[in-house]
Amino acid sequence: MDTPHRITTGVDGDVWRVVLDRPDAGNAIDLALADALVAALADRPASTRAVLLLGNGPRFCVGGDVAGMAAAEDRPGFIGALADRWHDAVRAVVEAPVPVVAGVQGAVAGAGVGLVGACDLVVCARSTKIRPAYGAIGLSPDGGTSWALARTLGAPRALELMLTDGTLTAAQAHEAGLVARLADDESLAEAATALAHQVAAGPVRAMVRTRGLVRRAATTSLYDQLDEEARLIVESAEDAEAAEGIAAFAEKRAADFRNAP
Structure with missing residues:
Protein backbone atom coordinates (compact mmCIF):
# COMPACT_ATOMS: atom_id res chain seq x y z
CA MET A 1 0.00 0.00 0.00
CA ALA A 201 13.53 -14.47 12.78
CA GLY A 202 15.44 -13.68 15.96
CA PRO A 203 14.45 -12.62 19.48
CA VAL A 204 13.40 -9.11 18.48
CA ARG A 205 12.49 -7.90 21.98
CA ALA A 206 15.90 -8.95 23.29
CA MET A 207 17.43 -7.25 20.25
CA VAL A 208 15.69 -3.98 21.12
CA ARG A 209 17.02 -4.21 24.68
CA THR A 210 20.48 -4.87 23.27
CA ARG A 211 20.16 -1.86 20.98
CA GLY A 212 19.43 0.38 23.95
CA LEU A 213 22.40 -0.94 25.90
CA VAL A 214 24.80 -0.41 23.02
CA ARG A 215 23.60 3.11 22.30
CA ARG A 216 23.88 4.17 25.93
CA ALA A 217 27.29 2.56 26.46
CA ALA A 218 29.30 5.51 25.14
CA THR A 219 27.86 7.89 27.72
CA THR A 220 27.37 5.53 30.69
CA SER A 221 29.85 4.50 33.36
CA LEU A 222 30.80 0.84 33.59
CA TYR A 223 28.99 0.43 36.92
CA ASP A 224 25.81 2.05 35.61
CA GLN A 225 26.02 -0.13 32.51
CA LEU A 226 26.39 -3.25 34.67
CA ASP A 227 23.29 -2.25 36.63
CA GLU A 228 21.31 -1.72 33.43
CA GLU A 229 22.53 -5.00 31.95
CA ALA A 230 21.44 -6.81 35.12
CA ARG A 231 18.00 -5.21 34.96
CA LEU A 232 17.47 -5.97 31.30
CA ILE A 233 18.72 -9.55 31.37
CA VAL A 234 16.16 -10.28 34.07
CA GLU A 235 13.51 -8.59 31.93
CA SER A 236 14.62 -10.77 29.02
CA ALA A 237 14.59 -13.90 31.20
CA GLU A 238 10.93 -13.20 32.02
CA ASP A 239 10.13 -12.98 28.30
CA ALA A 240 8.80 -15.93 26.29
CA GLU A 241 11.73 -15.42 23.90
CA ALA A 242 14.15 -16.61 26.58
CA ALA A 243 11.95 -19.59 27.44
CA GLU A 244 11.99 -20.65 23.80
CA GLY A 245 15.69 -19.94 23.26
CA ILE A 246 16.81 -21.83 26.35
CA ALA A 247 14.50 -24.77 25.64
CA ALA A 248 15.72 -24.96 22.05
CA PHE A 249 19.35 -24.97 23.22
CA ALA A 250 18.67 -27.76 25.72
CA GLU A 251 16.76 -29.78 23.13
CA LYS A 252 19.41 -29.22 20.45
CA ARG A 253 16.99 -27.66 17.96
CA ALA A 254 16.59 -24.30 16.22
CA ALA A 255 14.70 -21.74 18.26
CA ASP A 256 11.34 -20.56 16.93
CA PHE A 257 11.21 -17.00 18.20
CA ARG A 258 8.41 -16.06 15.81
CA ASN A 259 5.99 -18.10 17.88
CA ALA A 260 7.21 -16.87 21.26
CA PRO A 261 4.23 -14.74 22.38
Missing part, protein backbone atom coordinates in the same frame (compact mmCIF):
# COMPACT_ATOMS: atom_id res chain seq x y z
CA ASP A 2 1.04 3.62 -0.31
CA THR A 3 1.45 5.97 2.62
CA PRO A 4 0.40 9.32 1.09
CA HIS A 5 3.21 11.58 -0.06
CA ARG A 6 6.71 10.33 -0.69
CA ILE A 7 6.74 6.88 0.98
CA THR A 8 5.76 3.41 -0.21
CA THR A 9 5.17 0.64 2.31
CA GLY A 10 4.39 -3.04 2.17
CA VAL A 11 4.51 -6.29 4.10
CA ASP A 12 7.14 -8.84 3.03
CA GLY A 13 6.50 -11.81 5.29
CA ASP A 14 7.40 -10.58 8.76
CA VAL A 15 9.29 -7.54 7.47
CA TRP A 16 7.70 -4.08 7.12
CA ARG A 17 9.24 -2.53 4.00
CA VAL A 18 9.40 1.28 3.99
CA VAL A 19 10.72 2.93 0.83
CA LEU A 20 11.64 6.60 0.42
CA ASP A 21 9.87 7.26 -2.86
CA ARG A 22 10.86 10.59 -4.31
CA PRO A 23 13.43 9.32 -6.81
CA ASP A 24 13.34 12.28 -9.18
CA ALA A 25 14.61 14.49 -6.34
CA GLY A 26 17.07 11.95 -4.93
CA ASN A 27 14.59 11.28 -2.11
CA ALA A 28 15.26 14.78 -0.81
CA ILE A 29 13.55 15.44 2.51
CA ASP A 30 10.63 17.84 2.55
CA LEU A 31 7.84 18.15 5.10
CA ALA A 32 5.68 15.67 3.21
CA LEU A 33 8.39 13.01 3.19
CA ALA A 34 9.17 13.56 6.88
CA ASP A 35 5.48 13.30 7.78
CA ALA A 36 5.10 10.19 5.65
CA LEU A 37 8.06 8.45 7.26
CA VAL A 38 6.67 9.11 10.74
CA ALA A 39 3.29 7.75 9.61
CA ALA A 40 4.80 4.69 7.93
CA LEU A 41 6.68 3.68 11.06
CA ALA A 42 3.58 4.24 13.21
CA ASP A 43 1.52 2.11 10.81
CA ARG A 44 3.81 -0.93 11.04
CA PRO A 45 1.59 -4.03 11.27
CA ALA A 46 1.95 -5.80 14.60
CA SER A 47 2.64 -9.06 12.74
CA THR A 48 5.93 -7.71 11.34
CA ARG A 49 9.12 -8.18 13.32
CA ALA A 50 11.60 -5.87 11.58
CA VAL A 51 11.59 -2.72 9.45
CA LEU A 52 13.50 -2.57 6.17
CA LEU A 53 14.22 0.99 5.02
CA LEU A 54 15.17 1.51 1.37
CA GLY A 55 15.36 4.39 -1.11
CA ASN A 56 13.80 4.23 -4.57
CA GLY A 57 16.02 5.26 -7.47
CA PRO A 58 19.78 5.62 -7.85
CA ARG A 59 20.27 7.68 -4.66
CA PHE A 60 19.17 6.69 -1.17
CA CYS A 61 18.74 10.22 0.20
CA VAL A 62 20.46 13.48 -0.73
CA GLY A 63 19.37 15.26 2.46
CA GLY A 64 17.07 18.24 2.88
CA ASP A 65 15.12 19.77 0.01
CA VAL A 66 17.47 22.62 -0.93
CA ALA A 67 15.15 23.77 -3.72
CA GLY A 68 12.42 24.25 -1.13
CA MET A 69 14.84 26.17 1.07
CA ALA A 70 15.77 28.45 -1.81
CA ALA A 71 12.12 29.19 -2.61
CA ALA A 72 11.01 29.80 0.98
CA GLU A 73 10.02 33.36 1.88
CA ASP A 74 10.86 32.74 5.53
CA ARG A 75 13.95 30.61 5.12
CA PRO A 76 14.87 30.22 8.81
CA GLY A 77 11.26 29.35 9.64
CA PHE A 78 11.07 26.85 6.79
CA ILE A 79 14.36 25.17 7.70
CA GLY A 80 13.48 25.11 11.40
CA ALA A 81 10.11 23.49 10.75
CA LEU A 82 11.68 20.93 8.43
CA ALA A 83 14.40 20.09 10.95
CA ASP A 84 11.85 19.69 13.74
CA ARG A 85 9.68 17.34 11.73
CA TRP A 86 12.63 15.37 10.42
CA HIS A 87 13.84 14.94 13.97
CA ASP A 88 10.46 13.37 14.76
CA ALA A 89 11.16 10.88 11.97
CA VAL A 90 14.65 10.11 13.25
CA ARG A 91 13.26 9.55 16.75
CA ALA A 92 10.64 7.22 15.30
CA VAL A 93 13.43 5.13 13.76
CA VAL A 94 15.49 5.11 16.96
CA GLU A 95 12.46 4.21 19.10
CA ALA A 96 10.99 1.60 16.77
CA PRO A 97 9.84 -1.41 18.83
CA VAL A 98 11.52 -3.76 16.35
CA PRO A 99 14.98 -3.66 14.73
CA VAL A 100 15.45 -1.35 11.73
CA VAL A 101 17.60 -2.48 8.81
CA ALA A 102 18.50 -0.11 5.96
CA GLY A 103 19.86 -0.66 2.47
CA VAL A 104 21.56 2.44 1.03
CA GLN A 105 22.96 3.19 -2.40
CA GLY A 106 24.29 5.91 -4.64
CA ALA A 107 24.39 8.99 -2.46
CA VAL A 108 23.75 9.58 1.23
CA ALA A 109 24.03 13.27 2.07
CA GLY A 110 23.02 15.83 4.67
CA ALA A 111 20.21 14.66 6.92
CA GLY A 112 20.26 11.33 5.11
CA VAL A 113 23.50 10.60 7.01
CA GLY A 114 21.67 11.09 10.30
CA LEU A 115 18.93 8.72 9.14
CA VAL A 116 21.52 6.05 8.39
CA GLY A 117 23.06 6.59 11.81
CA ALA A 118 19.67 6.06 13.47
CA CYS A 119 19.17 2.61 11.94
CA ASP A 120 20.29 -0.54 13.72
CA LEU A 121 21.96 -2.31 10.79
CA VAL A 122 22.93 -0.72 7.47
CA VAL A 123 23.88 -2.52 4.26
CA CYS A 124 25.70 -0.17 1.89
CA ALA A 125 26.29 -0.57 -1.84
CA ARG A 126 30.00 -0.46 -2.63
CA SER A 127 29.80 2.56 -4.93
CA THR A 128 27.92 4.71 -2.41
CA LYS A 129 29.31 8.11 -1.44
CA ILE A 130 28.46 9.60 1.96
CA ARG A 131 28.77 13.36 2.31
CA PRO A 132 27.50 15.64 5.10
CA ALA A 133 27.26 18.52 2.57
CA TYR A 134 25.97 21.12 5.04
CA GLY A 135 29.04 23.34 4.63
CA ALA A 136 28.42 23.60 0.90
CA ILE A 137 25.20 25.52 1.58
CA GLY A 138 26.34 27.36 4.71
CA LEU A 139 24.41 25.32 7.26
CA SER A 140 25.31 23.38 10.40
CA PRO A 141 24.13 19.75 10.68
CA ASP A 142 20.74 18.43 11.71
CA GLY A 143 18.93 15.11 11.71
CA GLY A 144 21.43 13.51 14.08
CA THR A 145 24.20 13.76 11.51
CA SER A 146 26.74 15.26 13.93
CA TRP A 147 25.86 12.57 16.49
CA ALA A 148 26.20 9.71 14.01
CA LEU A 149 29.51 10.92 12.60
CA ALA A 150 31.10 11.83 15.94
CA ARG A 151 29.98 8.51 17.41
CA THR A 152 31.49 6.44 14.60
CA LEU A 153 34.45 8.50 13.36
CA GLY A 154 35.44 10.30 16.57
CA ALA A 155 35.45 14.08 16.89
CA PRO A 156 38.65 14.85 14.92
CA ARG A 157 37.68 12.81 11.86
CA ALA A 158 34.06 13.93 12.03
CA LEU A 159 35.12 17.57 12.10
CA GLU A 160 37.60 17.08 9.28
CA LEU A 161 34.83 15.56 7.16
CA MET A 162 32.23 18.21 7.96
CA LEU A 163 34.47 21.29 7.95
CA THR A 164 36.10 20.44 4.63
CA ASP A 165 32.86 19.26 2.97
CA GLY A 166 34.48 15.86 2.53
CA THR A 167 33.11 12.54 1.34
CA LEU A 168 33.32 9.01 2.72
CA THR A 169 33.44 6.02 0.43
CA ALA A 170 31.37 2.99 1.34
CA ALA A 171 34.57 1.18 2.32
CA GLN A 172 35.60 4.01 4.65
CA ALA A 173 32.12 4.12 6.19
CA HIS A 174 32.28 0.37 6.77
CA GLU A 175 35.74 0.55 8.30
CA ALA A 176 34.59 3.32 10.64
CA GLY A 177 31.46 1.43 11.66
CA LEU A 178 28.88 3.81 10.19
CA VAL A 179 27.54 0.93 8.08
CA ALA A 180 27.50 -2.73 9.09
CA ARG A 181 27.93 -4.49 5.75
CA LEU A 182 28.88 -3.83 2.15
CA ALA A 183 27.15 -5.36 -0.86
CA ASP A 184 27.69 -5.23 -4.59
CA ASP A 185 25.52 -2.54 -6.15
CA GLU A 186 23.39 -4.95 -8.12
CA SER A 187 22.64 -7.12 -5.09
CA LEU A 188 22.04 -4.41 -2.47
CA ALA A 189 18.26 -4.83 -2.18
CA GLU A 190 18.62 -8.61 -2.03
CA ALA A 191 21.30 -8.41 0.67
CA ALA A 192 19.39 -5.90 2.79
CA THR A 193 16.18 -7.91 2.47
CA ALA A 194 17.93 -11.12 3.49
CA LEU A 195 19.42 -9.41 6.54
CA ALA A 196 16.04 -7.98 7.54
CA HIS A 197 14.47 -11.43 7.36
CA GLN A 198 17.34 -12.92 9.36
CA VAL A 199 16.83 -10.31 12.07
CA ALA A 200 13.05 -10.78 12.03
